[in-house]
Amino acid sequence: MTVVAVFGSTGAQGGSVARALLKNGFKVRALTRNPDSESAKALKNQGAEIVKCDDADPKESIEKALKGSDSVFCVTNFWAYFHKELEYGINIANAALSAGVKHFVFSGLAPCNKISGGKYNVPHFDLKYKIEEHLRELSKNNPSFVTSFVYVPFYMQNFKTYFAPKRTVDEKTQDVTYVLGLPSDPKGLPLDMGDVDDIGSIVAVIMKEPSKYSGKVIPYSGDALHGDKIAEIMSKATGKKVVFNFIQPKEYAQFGFPGAEEMAEMFSFYNEFGAFNKLDKTEASKMAKITNLEEFLRKSKFQLE
Structure with a gap:
């Protein structure tokens, strides 16, 4: 053995x-x-x-x-x-x-x-x-x-921790919206993510x-998506309104928490080159079942409070 x-x-x-x-x-x-x-x-x-x-x-x-x-x-x-x-x-x-x-x-x-x-x-x-x-x-x-x-790639698990959508309430209507804030540029390459x-x-x-x-x-990559699509899938999975907010990497770097500058650099790289640049992402899916975002949210019982 x-x-x-x-x-x-x-x-x-x-x-x-x-x-x-x-x-x-x-x-x-x-x-x-x-x-x-x-x-x-x-x-x-x-x-x-x-x-x-x-x-x-x-x-x-x-x-x-x-x-x-x-x-x-x-x-x-x-x-x-x-x-x-x-x-x-x-x-x-x-x-x-x-x-x-x-x-x-x-x-x-x-x-x-x-x-x-x-x-x-x-x-x-x-x-x-x-x-x-x-x-x-x-x-x-x-x-x-x-x-x-x-x-x-970027862990899908991050959506339950570091990058969890934040709850906001409209003062006039009391409508609840969840904001997914990421330095993932909608004009750049989609974000590779995986379970x-x-x-x-x-x-x-x-x-x-x-x-x-x-x-x-x-x-390996379970999905490569822009922020609006991620928010759409989260909305469908939770029944809650999720919207995407693009945070400029330079702005994100100023947030002040440990690792903020490095995360901003990482997303800048992702936006321009993707997680793997020119490597072949298809071979992993021939070797094993790779989880997409919708499947991950369902199996992990993703919820927004």
Whole structure:
């Protein structure tokens, strides 16, 4: 039985991957900084082996945690470590090679700075691409160390958290409207979005055929829509009036919350180049069922209060 070590196994991406691999007959070694969390306990009940391991651990500790694993799925967490993400990602890659791992699947993102010729700087994208470049170099110099890559789009789950429509009430009529405010330019490219839970099924297919997906990038998108269409679908799903409000990225950058400037840069990149630039988005849908926005809203019981 193939043993797969999964980084971030109690998070959104890693959790989806761990559950999908278990369903597909893999032995999962779920790596987590908190083995006593409810999410870790749930994975253990589903048959996963729980191992304490964090991105920031020394190379020797990570290598020990990976020993005996055939494959690795790794997603690094910029928002936990910021610019240390690159150092930690490279350290994980090196530890995996030293531990004898044969297949490394990395959750990356498009190189915004490179694609835009320096126009846009989005560290949580660009640092992941530098980790991808390092993994590719390791694979080139060590042919038995196969690397594959999956790119996720804007999470549909964000519509329930960071980008949830805001309730407004007309003072005169008392009519209630929900405003979806996004820096997604109606004159730019539509916003690629996806259910983060879909990544698990895609990675499970990649893990089954390392040689087929060696060196390949698999991006996925459940829908690519402009703001007005997103609002229309939300209105239909909830029975509430949802309208779209385009927030200029420069204005959004001034909102003042942590990460606002970076989010503004990310949306500027999306508006001009899309989430994946010129990569083929169609292959993922041949590998697994990809959820569209209407399906996501229905299955997640999306509501507006």
